[in-house]
Amino acid sequence: MSVNKEIKRVTTHTIRQMKANGEKIAMLTGYDYSMARILDDAGIDIILVGDSAANVMAGYETTVPITLEEMMFHAAAVVRAAKHALVVVDLPFGTYQGDSSDALKAAVRVMKETGAHALKVEGGIEIQDTVKRIVNAGIPVMGHLGLTPQSIYKFGTYTVRAKEEAEANKLKTDAKYLQDAGCFGIVLEKIPAQLATEVTASLAIPTIGIGAGAGCDGQVLVVHDMLGLNKGFKPKFLRQYLNLYEAIGEAVGHYIRDVKSSAFPNENEQY
Numbered sequence: 001m002s003v004n005k006e007i008k009r010v011t012t013h014t015i016r017q018m019k020a021n022g023e024k025i026a027m028l029t030g031y032d033y034s035m036a037r038i039l040d041d042a043g044i045d046i047i048l049v050g051d052s053a054a055n056v057m058a059g060y061e062t063t064v065p066i067t068l069e070e071m072m073f074h075a076a077a078v079v080r081a082a083k084h085a086l087v088v089v090d091l092p093f094g095t096y097q098g099d100s101s102d103a104l105k106a107a108v109r110v111m112k113e114t115g116a117h118a119l120k121v122e123g124g125i126e127i128q129d130t131v132k133r134i135v136n137a138g139i140p141v142m143g144h145l146g147l148t149p150q151s152i153y154k155f156g157t158y159t160v161r162a163k164e165e166a167e168a169n170k171l172k173t174d175a176k177y178l179q180d181a182g183c184f185g186i187v188l189e190k191i192p193a194q195l196a197t198e199v200t201a202s203l204a205i206p207t208i209g210i211g212a213g214a215g216c217d218g219q220v221l222v223v224h225d226m227l228g229l230n231k232g233f234k235p236k237f238l239r240q241y242l243n244l245y246e247a248i249g250e251a252v253g254h255y256i257r258d259v260k261s262s263a264f265p266n267e268n269e270q271y
C-alpha cells in the first residue's frame with residue numbers, strides 16, 4: 001500500500017462523490033511517463049490513456065489500428081507517474097466488441113499487467129453484457145457515447161452526433177443501460193449541449209464531456225490538443241491553452257543554431 005499519506009488517490013468513488021457534491025471533474029489524456037507526471041503534479045483528477053494515442057503518439061488517421069499491447073505500454077508508463085490521479089485506459093477497437101469472455105480477458109490483462117485503475121469502452125446497449133461481465137469481475141468501467149471514434153467507418157464523419165431525435169433517444173437509453181450495467185461514469189463526445197445536460201441530470205453517475213457543453217459533470221480534452229502540440233487540429237470544442245508546437249520549434253531552432261555556430265557547448269558545459 002501507499003506510504004505517502006499526503007497524496008490522496010482519486011478513486012471511482014471520489015468521482016461519483018464529486019458529482020453528488022457538484023464539484024466538476026477535470027480529465028486529460030496522457031500516454032507517457034513525463035507528461036503524466038506533469039498532469040498528476042498539477043492536480044488533474046483523471047488521466048485517460050486514450051486510444052487517441054493511435055493519432056497523437058503513432059500518427060494513425062483513426063483510433064482503429066492501435067493494439068492492446070500498444071495501449072498497455074502507454075498505460076503502464078502513465079501508472080508509474082500517477083500518484084494522485086485515477087488512471088483510466090481505453091480498451092482498443094476489436095478487444096471487446098465481440099465475445100464477452102474475450103473482452104474480460106483483455107480487461108484483466110490491462111488491469112494485471114499495467115496497474116491501471118479503470119477501463120473505458122465505447123457503445124451502449126450493444127456492449128451491455130460485456131460491461132456487466134467486466135464490472136462483475138471487479139473492474140471499474142467508464143462508458144463512452146455520442147461520437148465514438150472506434151466506429152468512424154460506420155459514421156463516415158467526425159461531425160456532431162445525436163442531433164436527430166431517434167439518435168438522441170437511443171443515447172438517453174444507452175446512458176441508462178450503462179449506468180444499470182455498473183459504469184462509474186460516461187464520456188459524452190460531440191453531442192448537443194442540451195442533450196448532454198439532460199442526460200447528465202438523468203444519471204447518478206458523472207458525465208465527462210468533450211464537445212458536449214458545460215452541463216456535463218466534468219470535461220476531457222486530448223492533452224496534445226490543449227497544449228497546442230497538435231498543429232492544425234482546431235475543432236470548435238477545443239480550447240488551446242498553449243502553443244507548444246511553436247515554443248518547442250523555437251527552442252529546437254535555437255539549439256540547431258547554437259550547434260552549427262559552435263555556441264553550444266560552452267566551457268561550463270563540458271568536462
Ligand SMILES: Nc1nc(=O)c2c([nH]1)NC[C@@H]1CN(c3ccc(C(=O)N[C@@H](CCC(=O)O)C(=O)O)cc3)CN21
Binds near residue numbers: 063224234237
Ligand atoms: N488529437 C485528438 N483529439 C481528439 O479530440 C480525439 C482524437 N485525437 N482521437 C480520437 C477522438 C476523435 N475525435 C475527434 C476527431 C475529429 C474531430 C474533427 O475533425 N472535428 C472537426 C471536423 C468535424 C466534421 O467533419 O464535421 C471539427 O471542426 O469539429 C473531432 C474530434 C476526438 N478524439
Ligand SMILES: CC(C)C(=O)C(=O)O
Binds near residue numbers: 052053222
Ligand atoms: C477523447 C477521449 C474521450 C478519448 O476517448 C481518447 O482520447 O481516446
Ligand SMILES: [Mg+2]
Binds near residue numbers: 050051052063090
Ligand atoms: Mg478513446
